[in-house]
Amino acid sequence: MANILVVDDELGIRDLLSEILNDEGHTVELAENAAQARAARQNACPDLVLLDIWMPDTDGVTLLKEWRGAGLLTMPVIMMSGHATIETAVEATRIGAHAFLEKPITLQKLLKAVEQALARSQPAAPSPAATARDGARAPSAVAATEVELTVEAAMTGGGQLPPAGLDLTPQAQRSFELDQPLREARDAFEKAYFEFHLAKEGGSMTRVAEKTGLERTHLYRKLKQLGVDLARGRKSSQAAT
Secondary structure (H helix, E strand, O other): OOEEEEEOOOHHHHHHHHHHHHHOOOEEEEEOOHHHHHHHHHHOOOOEEEEEOOOOOOOHHHHHHHHHHOOOOOOOEEEEEOOOOHHHHHHHHHHOOOEEEEOOOOHHHHHHHHHHHHHHOOOOOOOHHHHHHOOOOOOOOOOHHHOOOOHHHHHOOOOOOOOOOOOOOOHHHOOOOOOOOHHHHHHHHHHHHHHHHHHHOOOOHHHHHHHHOOOHHHHHHHHHHHOOOHHHHHHHHHHHO
16 A cells, blocks of 8 residues: 555546545545645655646646755656646656656556556665575565556555455355345346455456456446445455555
8 A cells, every 4th residue: 555645736636536546545645736745745755646747836847846856756756747748748757757647647557657656666676696695595576667566566565465355255156145136136246246356356456357348447336336345355455464
């Protein structure tokens, strides 16, 4: 789980990004301008910042420069904009931005950028020479900057833990009440079906969407409609670790 600061003057963008990132298990703090972003950065250093470029008080590139100049750019920053030029994106990257996302932001691009930023902010694995000096066994992992961890792997230190509270029992061994209207019976089966795949895929919405053949936004709506409690499953998984 990561603490992510979302800075955007558009309420709809803030709400959308907050919902998506919360569903992925992250803690999200919101800021609608640079002043609120400064206060949030001062109170606690987030693990990642999603920063809009065009804001009414101070633009995102200027705020990025300010943080770098003050030695506060200690976390990855992903810039966002629907009107920025290539020159602006290049400048932000030169200053220290991790990535640039063009609005409207697709779910796949957002989650991939977040995963990569969080993965690269993790400490790199010790070199074979260092581990040999310590008498330890040298790891065979590649450098952290070359690894694309999933959100769940970043949350669990590289592991894939199925959320506790979600049933892994094979469908053939599950019992369903058949003496009920077809719609209710179908909903009960679909809920068990999605709970099974969520548990099997370690809670990864991306992989469940791929496995079930549903577009991700459709999957979110479907799970909410069926009453699948993702938050409860994540909390149980964290308690188990």
